Amino acid sequence: xxxxxxxxxTFLLLTSFQQTPDxxxxxxxxxxxxxxxxxxxxxxxxxxQSKLGNLKKTAFIAxxxxxxxxxxxxxxxxxxxxxxxxxIEEQLKRSAKVKGLSLAELAGKDLMLLEPNSFEKWDPxxxxxxxxxxxxxxxxxxxxxxxVMGHSMGGRGSWEWIQQSPxxxxxxAPGGFSGVSDNDSFDKLANFPVFGMVGGEDGKNVASVKKxxxxxxxxxxxxxxxxAFPGANHPQGNKKLFSHVECVEWMLxxxxxx
Numbered sequence: 117x118x119x120x121x122x123x124x125x126t127f128l129l130l131t132s133f134q135q136t137p138d139x140x141x142x143x144x145x146x147x148x149x150x151x152x153x154x155x156x157x158x159x160x161x162x163x164x165q166s167k168l169g170n171l172k173k174t175a176f177i178a179x180x181x182x183x184x185x186x187x188x189x190x191x192x193x194x195x196x197x198x199x200x201x202x203x204i205e206e207q208l209k210r211s212a213k214v215k216g217l218s219l220a221e222l223a224g225k226d227l228m229l230l231e232p233n234s235f236e237k238w239d240p241x242x243x244x245x246x247x248x249x250x251x252x253x254x255x256x257x258x259x260x261x262x263x264v265m266g267h268s269m270g271g272r273g274s275w276e277w278i279q280q281s282p283x284x285x286x287x288x289a290p291g292g293f294s295g296v297s298d299n300d301s302f303d304k305l306a307n308f309p310v311f312g313m314v315g316g317e318d319g320k321n322v323a324s325v326k327k328x329x330x331x332x333x334x335x336x337x338x339x340x341x342x343x344a345f346p347g348a349n350h351p352q353g354n355k356k357l358f359s360h361v362e363c364v365e366w367m368l369x370x371x372x373x374x
Contacts, residue, residue, distance in 0.1 A: 142208055142209055143208065146217070149212075153178040155178045159173055167245050170234050170237075171235075171246065172235060174233060176207075178229040188228045188258060189227045189258050189263065189368060190229075190250070191228070191230070191265070191367075192262070193231045193266060195270050196269045196271075199233060204233065214358050217231065225368065227364075238269065238274075240279075240281060244277075247262075247284065258371075261368070261372075263288060263367045264285055267292040270293075271290040271292045272295060274288050278305065278308065278310075287310070287311070287366075288309070289313060289363050292313070292318055292354060292357065293321055296324045302331045302335040305337065306336045307339070310332055311363050312329040312343075313343050313360060315354075316347055325342070326344070329342040345357075
């Protein structure tokens, strides 16, 4: 009986290894294709992982391939709900096509890109713990030039994060999400640069993102931009958002020292 149990365990173990995605191969293919950014996998330390709630153990991080002297701004991108059930390999490949990694490569700016991965909706508390670790680990980050953006669940997560901790960021671009309320912290963000983006045919999300930017302006915020991509549904809006280089260029104009 013990021998049978051991055999079953061994079979399952070997099968799981056989089904393990070849992440390194995918990573090499991305880096061989990218001209501007060098992408790496970031594995959270075990003692930190227990504090990160629903964050997956692996995140994506990228630096300019060319040598940069001085500090680098940090752009954090948050994925949507589809990524909750995807494997890390699937998320990596998708990010290199229509998410944060692809945007950083397309923009070609001197910046650092961080894209965490989550099993559930984004929690600003655990994201702040994550950011604390990143800032301690990478002293080359310019802490006055940290930016966050996302689409759908990532847009909602970005919006909630900047409401809770606006002092940590220089600008943000929440997009393609719903649920904006009159009770949200618009007064706290009266001077906070926000770029709202949404697909023009993305249902209730259009009115929600527009409401966000309108209420920010009503609170006296003069650094607000809004764009509804014509004819774009929800997935198309995601692709448009993560290829909108103008948004990155706009955000990089701001720092906490402004």
